[in-house]
Amino acid sequence: MKQVIILLLLIFLASPVLAWEIADxxxxxxxxxxxxxxxxxxxxxxxxxxxxxxxxxxxxxxxxEYGTVYKIRLSDIKVYDEEHKPRRVKITRRGxxxxxxxxxxxxxxxxxxxxxxxxVVRRAVNFKRDGVEIYWNLTGNEWRAPIRHFSANVYFFEGxxxxxxxxxxxxxxxxxxxxxxxxPTDTGFSVETSNVYPSSGVTFITLLPSGxxxxxxxxxxxxxxxxxxxxxxxxxxxxxxxxxxxxxxxVDVGRELAVMPEYExxxxxxxxxxxxxxxxxxxxxxxxATIIDLAVRGYIRITEANSKKLIFFxxxxxxxxxxxxxxxxLKPFERKLMRSxxxxxxxxxxxxxxxxxxxxxxxxxxxxxxxxxxxxxxxxFYKDLDSLKKQLYRTLTKDKYFVSNPxxxxxxxxxxxxxxxxxxxxxxxxxxxxxxxxGPISILVSGAIVLIFSGFMPRKTRKGVFAARHIAGFKExxxxxxxxxxxxxxxxxxxxxxxxxxxxxxxxxADEWAEVFEGIEVQRPNWYCGYGxxxxxxxxxxxxxxxxxxxxxxxxxxxxxxxxGGGGGFSGGGFGGGGGGAW
Numbered sequence: 001m002k003q004v005i006i007l008l009l010l011i012f013l014a015s016p017v018l019a020w021e022i023a024d025x026x027x028x029x030x031x032x033x034x035x036x037x038x039x040x041x042x043x044x045x046x047x048x049x050x051x052x053x054x055x056x057x058x059x060x061x062x063x064x065e066y067g068t069v070y071k072i073r074l075s076d077i078k079v080y081d082e083e084h085k086p087r088r089v090k091i092t093r094r095g096x097x098x099x100x101x102x103x104x105x106x107x108x109x110x111x112x113x114x115x116x117x118x119x120v121v122r123r124a125v126n127f128k129r130d131g132v133e134i135y136w137n138l139t140g141n142e143w144r145a146p147i148r149h150f151s152a153n154v155y156f157f158e159g160x161x162x163x164x165x166x167x168x169x170x171x172x173x174x175x176x177x178x179x180x181x182x183x184p185t186d187t188g189f190s191v192e193t194s195n196v197y198p199s200s201g202v203t204f205i206t207l208l209p210s211g212x213x214x215x216x217x218x219x220x221x222x223x224x225x226x227x228x229x230x231x232x233x234x235x236x237x238x239x240x241x242x243x244x245x246x247x248x249x250x251v252d253v254g255r256e257l258a259v260m261p262e263y264e265x266x267x268x269x270x271x272x273x274x275x276x277x278x279x280x281x282x283x284x285x286x287x288x289a290t291i292i293d294l295a296v297r298g299y300i301r302i303t304e305a306n307s308k309k310l311i312f313f314x315x316x317x318x319x320x321x322x323x324x325x326x327x328x329x330l331k332p333f334e335r336k337l338m339r340s341x342x343x344x345x346x347x348x349x350x351x352x353x354x355x356x357x358x359x360x361x362x363x364x365x366x367x368x369x370x371x372x373x374x375x376x377x378x379x380x381f382y383k384d385l386d387s388l389k390k391q392l393y394r395t396l397t398k399d400k401y402f403v404s405n406p407x408x409x410x411x412x413x414x415x416x417x418x419x420x421x422x423x424x425x426x427x428x429x430x431x432x433x434x435x436x437x438x439g440p441i442s443i444l445v446s447g448a449i450v451l452i453f454s455g456f457m458p459r460k461t462r463k464g465v466f467a468a469r470h471i472a473g474f475k476e477x478x479x480x481x482x483x484x485x486x487x488x489x490x491x492x493x494x495x496x497x498x499x500x501x502x503x504x505x506x507x508x509x510a511d512e513w514a515e516v517f518e519g520i521e522v523q524r525p526n527w528y529c530g531y532g533x534x535x536x537x538x539x540x541x542x543x544x545x546x547x548x549x550x551x552x553x554x555x556x557x558x559x560x561x562x563x564x565g566g567g568g569g570f571s572g573g574g575f576g577g578g579g580g581g582a583w
Contacts, residue, residue: 020047020582021145023112025196027138027152031160031188035213037121037136045145047110047582054087054103057117058142058578062096062228067437069228072575073122074098082114097578123224124575127215131207135575138191141174141201142579150202151192153185161209164189169204171196231442238420238446242453250453252460252468253403261480262473263489265503269467270331272392273401275506278471280406280458282389284552286506290337291320291551292544293502295527299324299338301366302544304530305373318550319348322370323527333392340384342370346377377554385555401467406458413454421447475507478516486516494523501541505548514541 024044031037045055063070079087079102090101102115126133138152156162169180169191180202183190193202216224226232265274271293275286294300303319322342326335348371389407397405424443460468489496497517504513528544 022147025150029154033157035125041117043115051108052582057100057580058097061098071228072124077119080116135205137203139201140578144581147196153190155188167206234442235445250457254462259472261477266470271502271506284556288548288551289502289506318374321366346372374550374554381555401464403459417447417450497522498525
């Protein structure tokens with residue numbers, strides 16, 4: 001074990017170490033009345049026999065606060081040698097840093113080299129309630145080499161109101177409160193220290209009187225804000241683009257038509273089709289209404305049943321019995337629904353089963369016929385439901401009510417919306433330090449906008465528009481019809497109540513339909529058997545509502561697990577700083 005440790009120590013000691021250093025770093029900083037800073041950094045580097053192209057200086061220009069971005073402006077960047085001859089420079093931006101690379105990529109230098117970096121900084125002043133704060137990192141805390149000697153002279157403009165007693169200069173790692181001695185000068189102050197190691201730096205903070213530097217007008221500040229935080233416009237741009245796409249590809253074909261009351265639903269359409277055309281989606285209510293419609297037409301019988309759960313308590317259940325085989329009188333969607341509903345995997349093996357009670361007068365009628373219980377469909381039928389929805393969408397698209405399959409259109413835009421949100425969360429999110437918290441949020445909001453628009457993208461054909469207008473007129477008729485007209489309709493057609501009831505259910509106005517028939521004698525439906533002896537349309541729809549609710553919950557339920565200033569500062573704070581290295 002000792003031999004292994006010795007070997008590791010030898011490897012570590014034999015590894016190359018960073019030999020170059022900054023022998024001297026001197027800064028002259030001039031604070032002007034307009035809030036601009038003119039800085040000149042004289043950096044003497046000792047490469048100590050190493051060969052490098054030169055150095056690079058990194059200065060932070062982008063800061064994040066309260067989720068937004070604030071950028072300072074660097075300009076007039078010039079680099080000289082000790083004889084004031086220009087040096088070759090390449091300036092790039094990397095994240096929050098402005099990178100000044102000094103040197104010729106084709107030439108190497110060694111020994112002591114002097115680099116004089118001259119630049120102007122704007123927007124690096126904080127306007128506080130109690131004054132104008134200047135908080136500047138003189139060296140930067142991200143140098144890759146030690147600074148053996150550092151000195152700085154800071155000069156303030158005449159009439160600045162500068163007070164040396166309000167200056168604090170900190171040194172050490174980020175967060176350090178260790179202070180350096182402030183040496184007053186005629187127009188400012190100077191500081192000096194030695195051995196500033198990597199990850200350490202020198203920072204000063206002071207507070208000038210209010211008004212000493214004029215605050216920029218609000219319009220200018222607002223312009224800077226939006227220039228720095230351009231990503232806030234992304235959701236607006238996405239909304240405009242999505243609105244234009246919707247106007248071009250989502251608005252229904254043909255002009256919008258006025259809605260007139262209609263006394264019947266459109267010919268040839270089933271309740272499920274009516275419900276789907278009006279809101280462009282297949283709801284569970286549409287499927288439930290179809291089951292009621294099949295019962296009205298004699299294909300299904302609905303029976304109230306009691307399912308015993310405890311010795312003295314029972315729970316209401318419903319039985320659906322197939323009274324006729326699905327034939328050519330049904331549409332493909334309806335035939336598929338009946339075959340799925342009464343498939344052997346859902347059928348009761350015997351009627352009545354142990355624990356299920358039904359009225360005795362009904363027992364003989366349903367005995368031997370395919371029967372399912374609503375409770376038996378729970379957590380099972382949802383797989384068939386998905387297939388039924390797809391069938392109905394295909395049928396309505398094939399029959400030219402929609403330009404394209406509504407669900408496929410929605411899913412296409414949903415996928416795009418989730419992809420945008422994914423990019424915002426997993427890719428842009430980690431960049432929050434450079435673009436602010438609102439950067440990723442703006443991408444997430446953009447994705448949400450696409451998701452919202454996805455619901456409006458399905459497009460009806462001219463035929464679909466006429467059908468939707470007719471359906472809306474029929475719904476308006478149910479909501480506003482007068483009693484006298486209903487009485488005449490019931491006299492002419494005693495089955496009108498039950499015949500149109502499934503359509504009212506698909507449109508969500510079943511209670512209104514029952515209410516207008518209250519007190520009017522109508523034919524009692526023979527396809528529904530309950531325990532009540534008295535019949536009224538309101539009570540019937542109320543009881544039937546329990547069956548419909550039970551059917552809807554059962555066919556859509558899924559098992560769990562399934563899814564669809566002055567003294568308040570520290571070293572490394574404020575503007576400026578950064579660091580650099582050799583290359």
